[in-house]
Amino acid sequence: MSEVALPLRGSDGSNSRVQGGGRQRTSLRRWIADAPAAYLLLLPVLVLFGFAVVYPLVQTIVLSLWDIKGLGKPRFIGAGNFLALVQDANFRQAATTTLLWTVFTTAISVGAGWGIALLCAIAPKQTLIPRVIIFAAFGVSEAVIGYVWLQVYRGDTAGLLNAILAGIGLGNLAHAWLGDAKTAIWCLIIAYSWAQTGLPLLVIFAATQQISRNVLEAAYVDGATPMGIMRHIIAPLSMPGVRVALFINLLGSLRAFDTIYVLTGGGPVRSTETIGYFMFRESFTQFKLGYGAAATLILLAAVLLVSIPAIVQRTKSTT
Amino acid sequence: MTGLGDGAMRRRTIIAAFAATLLLSAAPTYAQDVSGELVLLDWASGSEQEMIKALEDGFVKANPNVHFKEINLTVQGDARGAIRAALQSGEKADLFINTWPAFRKELVDAGLLRDLGPLWDSAKIGDNLSDSWKALGSTDGKVYGITYTYGDRSGMFYKTETMKKAGIDAQPKTWDEFVANFKKLNDAGITPVAIGAKYWSHTEWFETMYEHLNGVDKAADLAAHKIPWTDASVTNTLKKFAEMLKAGCCGKAEGMLANDWDTASDMVFVQGTAGYQIIGMWNNDRARNVNKLTEGVDYSLQQFPAMGVGYDDVSSVDSKEFSAFTDSANPAAADAFLAWVTTADAANIIASHGLASPSNKVDSSLYGPVMKIAADAVSASKVQFVLGDLLPGDLVDEYRVQLQKFLQDPSDATIGAVTQAIEAKAKTFD
Numbered sequence: 001m002s003e004v005a006l007p008l009r010g011s012d013g014s015n016s017r018v019q020g021g022g023r024q025r026t027s028l029r030r031w032i033a034d035a036p037a038a039y040l041l042l043l044p045v046l047v048l049f050g051f052a053v054v055y056p057l058v059q060t061i062v063l064s065l066w067d068i069k070g071l072g073k074p075r076f077i078g079a080g081n082f083l084a085l086v087q088d089a090n091f092r093q094a095a096t097t098t099l100l101w102t103v104f105t106t107a108i109s110v111g112a113g114w115g116i117a118l119l120c121a122i123a124p125k126q127t128l129i130p131r132v133i134i135f136a137a138f139g140v141s142e143a144v145i146g147y148v149w150l151q152v153y154r155g156d157t158a159g160l161l162n163a164i165l166a167g168i169g170l171g172n173l174a175h176a177w178l179g180d181a182k183t184a185i186w187c188l189i190i191a192y193s194w195a196q197t198g199l200p201l202l203v204i205f206a207a208t209q210q211i212s213r214n215v216l217e218a219a220y221v222d223g224a225t226p227m228g229i230m231r232h233i234i235a236p237l238s239m240p241g242v243r244v245a246l247f248i249n250l251l252g253s254l255r256a257f258d259t260i261y262v263l264t265g266g267g268p269v270r271s272t273e274t275i276g277y278f279m280f281r282e283s284f285t286q287f288k289l290g291y292g293a294a295a296t297l298i299l300l301a302a303v304l305l306v307s308i309p310a311i312v313q314r315t316k317s318t319t
Numbered sequence: 320m321t322g323l324g325d326g327a328m329r330r331r332t333i334i335a336a337f338a339a340t341l342l343l344s345a346a347p348t349y350a351q352d353v354s355g356e357l358v359l360l361d362w363a364s365g366s367e368q369e370m371i372k373a374l375e376d377g378f379v380k381a382n383p384n385v386h387f388k389e390i391n392l393t394v395q396g397d398a399r400g401a402i403r404a405a406l407q408s409g410e411k412a413d414l415f416i417n418t419w420p421a422f423r424k425e426l427v428d429a430g431l432l433r434d435l436g437p438l439w440d441s442a443k444i445g446d447n448l449s450d451s452w453k454a455l456g457s458t459d460g461k462v463y464g465i466t467y468t469y470g471d472r473s474g475m476f477y478k479t480e481t482m483k484k485a486g487i488d489a490q491p492k493t494w495d496e497f498v499a500n501f502k503k504l505n506d507a508g509i510t511p512v513a514i515g516a517k518y519w520s521h522t523e524w525f526e527t528m529y530e531h532l533n534g535v536d537k538a539a540d541l542a543a544h545k546i547p548w549t550d551a552s553v554t555n556t557l558k559k560f561a562e563m564l565k566a567g568c569c570g571k572a573e574g575m576l577a578n579d580w581d582t583a584s585d586m587v588f589v590q591g592t593a594g595y596q597i598i599g600m601w602n603n604d605r606a607r608n609v610n611k612l613t614e615g616v617d618y619s620l621q622q623f624p625a626m627g628v629g630y631d632d633v634s635s636v637d638s639k640e641f642s643a644f645t646d647s648a649n650p651a652a653a654d655a656f657l658a659w660v661t662t663a664d665a666a667n668i669i670a671s672h673g674l675a676s677p678s679n680k681v682d683s684s685l686y687g688p689v690m691k692i693a694a695d696a697v698s699a700s701k702v703q704f705v706l707g708d709l710l711p712g713d714l715v716d717e718y719r720v721q722l723q724k725f726l727q728d729p730s731d732a733t734i735g736a737v738t739q740a741i742e743a744k745a746k747t748f749d
Contacts, residue, residue: 069712071403071429155577156592179517179577181727267517268576269723285400286713287407 057300063293070287081294090270091295094278098302101189101274102253108193110245113200114238120201121208121234122226131201138198146262149191153177153263178264181271188272192259196252200245207241208234247310254303275299353652354384360415362392362401366608367601370672371416374467377668378659385652397519397715406431413647414656417464418639419708421715426642427458433643435462438654447661447678456640464640465657467665468674470600471693472635472705473527474620476584478612481591485509490621497624501567504594512568513593515583516575516726519707519719523597524563526706527623527635529556534630535703542709544749548742554734559626561729572727581605588612595621599637603689604673614673615688622696634700637708638677717744 064082067075085091116134120127137145152160155176162174177187211234219229257276260266266273266281273281275295283292363371368391375387390410392401399422402415417423426432439445439453439462448466456464477490485507491497504511514521530538533552540546541553569575578586584602586593588610596602603620606612625631641660643653659665666681673687675694686694707715721737 070425071406071431072425073429155574156590176571176573176577179571179573179575183573265517267720267723268573269720269727281716284404285397286716287400287403288713289407 060293060296063290064297066290068287068289068291074290077290081291082298084291085294085298090273091275091278093270094273094275097185097272098254098274098276100185101256102250104189105193105196105253105256106246106250108189109196109249110200110242112193112197113202113245114204114242116197117201117204117208117241118230118234118238120205121211121238122230124205124209131205135198135202137195138202140195142192142195142256142258143262145191145195146259149187149194149259150178150263152191153187155179179268181268184264184268185272188260188263191263192253192256195259196249199248200242203245203248204238204241207238207244211237243310243314247307247314250306251303254299254306275302352384353382353649353655355386355649355652356388357385357414357649357652357656358388358390358412360390360392360402360405360410360412362394362398363416364393366604366672367674369608370604370669370674373668373672374660374665377664378656381659381664382652382655385655411646411648412644413649413653414641414643416639417642418637420458420704421709421711423463423640423642424458425711427461427463431644431646432463433645433647433650435465435643435657438657442654442658444658444661447666447680449677449679452677455638464642465660466638466640466677467660468600468669469636469638469677469697470675471620471622471697472523472599472637473530473597473623473633473700474600474693474696475595475597475623476587476602476606476618476620476689477595478587478591478618479616481509481587481594484591485594490619491624494624494626498563498566498568500594505567509591510568510570510574510586510593511595512563513578513583513586513596514569514575514726515578515580515596516723517577517579517582520580520583520598521575521726522707522719522722523635523705525556525560525722526703527597528560528626529553529706530633530635530703531623531626531630532556532559532628535633535701538703538706542704542706544745548745549738553738557725557729557734557737558731560725561734564726564729575726576723588618597623600674600690600693603687603693606689607673607687614690618689620689620692622692632699632701634697634702635705636697636702637705711748714741714744714748717741 065076065078067077067080116130120131151158154160154162155178157163157166157174159174159177161177162171165171165173175183177183215233215237216229219233224232255276256274257280260272260274260277261280264272266277276299279292279295279299282288282295359371359375361368361371375389379385379387390405390412392398392405394401399419402422417426423432435456444465445453452466453462456462456466482488482490485500485504487500487503491500501511512524514524526538529541529552532555537546537552541548541550546552563569580596580598580602583593583596584598584605587596588606603614606618607614612618622634641657643650643657647653661678661680663678663680663682666676666678667685669676670681670683670685670690673690675686675690683691683694707718710718718741721740725733725737727733
């Protein structure tokens with residue numbers, strides 16, 4: 001396809017249009033000949049995409065235009081749900097919480113993953129077991145992770161965090177961490193970031209392993225210190241991995257739900273309610289399906305806002 | 320409201336129901352040949368689920384050609400969302416368990432529940448359950464629920480050992496005595512009252528307090544939004560609640576907000592770090608069967624203390640019922656079960672699990688000491704159904720969240736803001 005679109009130039013320049021026209025015709029014929037087979041091969045994916053993505057999306061859009069309360073009869077209200085959302089103080093608070101949550105969970109999980117990956121890059125063989133252990137947390141269900149951290153943050157002396165504080169003589173700092181609006185969100189951010197560090201570690205470590213040994217050896221020969229190599233070679237060349245990890249973790253954070261559900265249920269007083277949790281509460285607890293669908297579409301818009309530029313940039317860098 | 324009639328009528332009917340429950344009378348049991356699969360949408364958990372399982376086994380023993388299939392919903396907090404999701408996603412069941420009159424109304428309006436009036440007559444359910452229970456299970460004048468258990472929601476559970484440790488020999492009869500005991504409990508390192516405010520159970524204290532300060536008629540009016548949430552009755556109750564909080568009843572707000580009712584129950588029954596808890600009678604079942612405590616010996620129940628303003632003959636109550644879906648695949652077996660659940664066999668299974676049965680066929684000697692206290696207290700009281708279960712749609716959510724805000728800061732300013740917020744939401748349902 002790109003051959004058809006791009007102006008072609010012959011070696012002497014004089015007959016470029018004739019040669020270009022010939023190539024265009026050849027490419028077009030080839031495209032016409034290949035297209036049916038290509039679309040046939042794509043068909044299963046397109047069908048799956050239609051069922052799994054397009055159909056639910058269309059249904060969600062349709063649902064967002066209706067006022068549905070409980071099991072009652074739906075009423076068409078057009079953009080009414082979106083207008084109500086904008087005026088809903090709980091939704092605005094959820095949007096603010098989502099911003100805080102997304103920025104910090106992404107920064108912490110990718111930052112920690114990056115730091116550990118750089119350390120592991122120095123001695124890949126010796127750090128195999130720690131890498132596997134950290135990555136294993138990523139493979140555990142978010143709900144299970146929630147229950148693990150529930151025991152850490154328990155408000156009584158049986159809570160691990162409170163027990164540690166008591167053990168080091170800071171028992172006066174013991175706290176019902178998840179019941180305090182000031183601490184609950186940070187507790188959630190730490191728990192979620194802990195679980196999400198594994199993927200950035202894996203991706204960024206893989207990026208560091210792509211760095212040519214020749215480059216590193218040349219740096220050593222030129223007298224670079226280990227810190228200098230880390231700072232000027234390994235860290236900059238790991239950036240493609242960092243970008244991928246940022247993208248994946250950012251999207252994951254925007255959609256996070258399980259950890260919040262298990263640890264705080266969006267509380268106390270909705271202080272840990274992200275848009276994802278708001279959507280769940282409105283849709284499945286209150287059963288205001290239209291309202292929840294409208295919140296879903298706003299969340300989808302946020303996801304697209306983040307992902308489209310990243311995908312475009314990624315596509316450009318690979319072509 | 321929910322077809323239960325006005326507050327006074329509901330009160331009369333429930334009192335009559337409790338009185339009738341204590342009477343044993345002979346009546347024919349309903350029986351017919353039934354077979355096939357009976358599907359139950361079940362959201363009960365723990366020991367309560369074991370009781371439901373025992374009921375199923377009892378019914379199958381009497382009707383060997385029937386077998387049960389359960390659609391179990393694992394829920395956290397209010398179960399209505401999970402039930403709605405199950406129904407909307409196409410789950411088909413013959414029967415389901417309900418405890419919310421407002422939810423029954425929603426299901427009836429959606430055409431999902433079957434009128435059980437014909438069954439009530441043909442199976443002579445009235446021989447086992449009084450008309451008061453019929454009224455309690457009715458919406459818009461038709462029967463949609465067969466009540467199988469009820470509970471006292473104004474009783475305070477406590478562990479005897481904990482009280483002994485705090486030097487409390489006699490349980491407080493008056494509000495002043497109750498508040499005075501906070502110091503004894505706190506001095507012994509015990510939080511006087513365990514409130515699990517993570518989701519909903521903190522509202523129990525407000526509701527019982529409201530009824531004791533304003534009476535059940537006013538409570539019924541508030542549930543029906545005949546009086547606004549900004550009414551002086553609400554603000555005065557919250558101010559009284561604030562006095563209790565400031566007197567050191569319940570520890571720090573974050574402690575309450577971090578716990579659900581089951582954690583609060585463990586504080587009272589397992590760890591002994593808290594004195595009292597107000598919660599439904601399923602806690603009795605839990606204490607006996609999960610915590611392995613001896614009813615009346617290791618723990619007991621004290622009715623809410625008298626507040627001395629003329630409304631101390633009140634109790635907050637709840638009930639649970641079985642309802643049948645209109646699209647039931649096996650209505651004959653469903654009807655047979657609904658009739659059977661009111662018989663002596665079923666009532667005794669319920670009683671032996673530490674729960675109260677509304678059937679007048681129940682062998683009341685099966686009730687343990689705590690259940691007897693609860694049944695006697697309720698039968699001697701003017702009663703009001705749990706307020707939260709009467710509120711429609713997401714008003715109940717707003718009510719619970721606003722009361723959480725109150726727990727965080729029980730100041731007059733917060734009371735004003737909280738009542739206004741609930742009132743604003745309540746107005747959207749008028």
